[in-house]
Amino acid sequence: MEMKKLLFIYNPKSGTGKIKSRLSDVIDMCVKEGYEVTIRPTQAHLDAMDYVEKNGKHYDKIICSGGDGTLDEVVKGLLAGGYDIPVGYIPAGSTNDFAGSLGISSMTMKAAKTAVYGTPFACDIGKFNQNYFVYVAAFGLLTEVSYETDQKVKNVLGHMAYVGEAIRSFSPGSLKAYNMSIIAGDRMIKDDFIYGMVSNSASIGGMKMLPTNEIALDDGEFEVLLVKYPRNIEEINLMVSSLLAQDPDPEYIYYFKASHLEVHSEEKVAWTLDGENGGMHEDVEIVNINKAFRICIPQKK
CATH class of the missing domain: 2.60.200.40 (Tumour Suppressor Smad4)
Known part of the structure; x- marks a missing residue:
């Protein structure tokens, strides 16, 4: 049986960098759920968007961790690539407006459980000119x-x-x-x-x-x-x-x-x-x- 593929993409500079201390625990949770995990720390502004646009087709789920800007880049990458892939979000920024609106916890492991086991929710976005x-x-x-x-x-x-x-x-x-x-x-x-x-x-x-x-x-x-x-x-x-x-x-x-x-x-x-x-x-x-x-x-x- 072929393993499900998961992209874990995170911003190491976001917030206090708290995801780094729990990274092993989060990845372990993903593997236990049957995912083959690719880990990608973002390298620069728009790196998450570019990577997802070019490589999103290879994955069954994407989990991102960072501030709202990191999530923003992942979503833009999905749209640019034309992918319908569920996204898990582990908020790690100093302010995480969107996560709070969705009821996603600011506690890393609680948010990780939602990202791995949660229910996909179809969400609106906005188009602003192009x-x-x-x-x-x-x-x-x-x-x-x-x-x-x-x-x-x-x-x-x-x-x-x-x-x-x-x-x-x-x-x-x-x-x-x-x-x-x-x-x-x-x-x-x-x-x-x-x-x-x-x-x-x-x-x-x-x-x-x-x-x-x-x-x-x-x-x-x-x-x-x-x-x-x-x-x-x-x-x-x-x-x-x-x-x-x-x-x-x-x-x-x-x-x-x-x-x-x-x-x-x-x-x-x-x-x-x-x-x-x-x-x-x-x-x-x-x-x-x-x-x-x-x-x-x-x-x-």
Whole structure:
């Protein structure tokens, strides 16, 4: 009987590198389940994506360990290669938004059990012009929080690094207005914004941003959050309070669901995709690809 083949791909620099101390235990679990395991530590940015795209056809399952960026690369590799292979995810980053949204544990061996024995769940992703994102596309305030926070600082401070950067973003004089026109279905919005997020996750940068009871990761729709440009400090405080309370105030914040968006801005705007630099764009088309890949989640008891 031919053994099932499994690719275990991990980022040795992600988070505190905690996966390395449990690597033997995780691989042993995979072998006991009947897998022939190939181990691949990532060598550089986009290495996971390139390797999966070129070699994914040889495997029955892929397990990745790292931050959300590592998972992001694996999924992009699967899409580029046209593979329908279940993915297991062992989160090892300083902030693991997507794993938390799926109920995947932050504890290495518990997450490993889910990756090996869990139930494949068909999950949505987003197409952003010709690129892809797994859980969030964003612009404006807070978007520099992830990819401009030094990796070593993230490792030491974890969530606090993200929160600290976010608070600093609200300092006087740092508020930039983005004049945008947004079409979402039959909805047309034209306004000045300081922040926008198209999300498939319950938290961003470790901070719960949206009412979790309204979020489904396989419904073919994104959660869209657009924060208007505030006229004074009082409005800033009201905005922040409503976000922290997970009750967006329609006076200052647009919050709705959409499967397709067209965004036009008066100038090139910096976007982030899953916390990574997504480039500068005037025109953006964002499309939800329903149930685009399968990820292993905890079995229901």
